[in-house]
Amino acid sequence: MSAEEAFERAFWQALDDLKKGTEKPIEEYLRLVPRGQRDELGRMLADVLLARGPAAPPETADSKGYERAVAVVDEVLGSRGVAGILPGTLKAMRNARGIEPDAVVERLAVDFEVEGEDGRRALARNYHRLETGKLLGSRLSRRLLGSLAAVFDVDPAEVLAAARPAAHEPSLRSAPAMGRSAGARPSSSPSSDTRLPDPEVELVERLFHGGLDA
Numbered sequence: 127m128s129a130e131e132a133f134e135r136a137f138w139q140a141l142d143d144l145k146k147g148t149e150k151p152i153e154e155y156l157r158l159v160p161r162g163q164r165d166e167l168g169r170m171l172a173d174v175l176l177a178r179g180p181a182a183p184p185e186t187a188d189s190k191g192y193e194r195a196v197a198v199v200d201e202v203l204g205s206r207g208v209a210g211i212l213p214g215t216l217k218a219m220r221n222a223r224g225i226e227p228d229a230v231v232e233r234l235a236v237d238f239e240v241e242g243e244d245g246r247r248a249l250a251r252n253y254h255r256l257e258t259g260k261l262l263g264s265r266l267s268r269r270l271l272g273s274l275a276a277v278f279d280v281d282p283a284e285v286l287a288a289a290r291p292a293a294h295e296p297s298l299r300s301a302p303a304m305g306r307s308a309g310a311r312p313s314s315s316p317s318s319d320t321r322l323p324d325p326e327v328e329l330v331e332r333l334f335h336g337g338l339d340a
Contacts, residue, residue, distance in 0.1 A: 129159070129160050129162075129163060132158060132159050132160065132163075133159050133163050133166075133167060133287075135158065136155045136156075136158040136159050136167060137155075137167060137170060137171070139155065139158070140152075140155045140171055152168055152171050155167065155171065156168055165281075166281060166283060166284055166287070169280060169281060169284060170215075170284055170288075208259070208261070208262050208263060208291050209256065209259055209260075209261050209262065209263040209266075209289055209291065210263045210287075210288050210289045210290040210291055211288050212256070212263060212266075212285065212288040212289040213256060213257050213258060213259040214259075215288045216230075216256070216257050216274070216278075217257055219278045219280070220278075223278065225277075225278075227250075227253065227254070227257065228250075230253060230274075230277055231246070231249050231250045231253050233273070233276075233277050234249055234253065234270075234273055234274075234277070235249055237273045237276070238269075238273070238329060238330075238333065240326045240329065240330060241326070242324065242326050244324045244326065244327050245324060245326025245327055245329070245330055248326070248327045248330040248331065249330050252330060252331075252333075252334040255334075256334065261334060261335070262291065262335075263289035263290060263291045264289075264291060264337070265334070265335045265336065265337055266289055266333075266334060266338075267332065267333045267334070267336055267337065267338060267339070267340040268282075268286070268338045268339065269333060269340070270333040270334060271285045271286050271289060272285075
């Protein structure tokens with residue numbers, strides 16, 4: 127079993143145990159992965175545990191704390207798809223820290239100097255699509271993932287790992303909204319009043335759809 131397979135197996139075992147109410151101390155899951163991956167696994171599990179609130183004792187498994195635990199795990203597991211577990215993880219971390227989506231969008235706007243109304247609308251739209259699992263994880267840029275890691279104060283490598291698409295998911299296309307067919311050529315020179323694409327909108331599209339190095 128590769129180190130990556132061991133990491134994923136330990137993480138999903140921990141979530142499955144949490145959902146059943148039979149979770150073990152984090153240290154037991156950390157022993158299942160190589161030493162170099164234990165810090166990363168520990169931080170990811172800590173975020174999930176923080177988001178679910180205080181653990182319920184076995185005799186009160188139907189308590190609100192237990193219900194929150196199940197809800198958080200269902201959200202993370204249910205989001206696993208073409209954007210990995212990143213959508214559910216982002217929402218779990220936001221809830222744990224009491225951060226609204228608008229605040230995340232505002233932070234991204236500051237990081238990438240998106241000041242115009244059109245650019246901010248594009249940023250809000252794409253972030254919403256990311257959190258709802260409608261974007262390809264493989265098309266997210268490293269700059270965007272790094273900025274999200276800073277928002278939630280986590281290791282960028284964790285966010286990058288969370289964005290790995292699940293195996294055997296249907297392939298989708300993710301193309302910038304401002305894209306144009308490679309074979310298309312204007313029949314004549316554009317008129318002087320032709321509106322050019324908003325550079326901030328183009329930047330946002332590259333961040334969310336341009337691939338790791340965009």
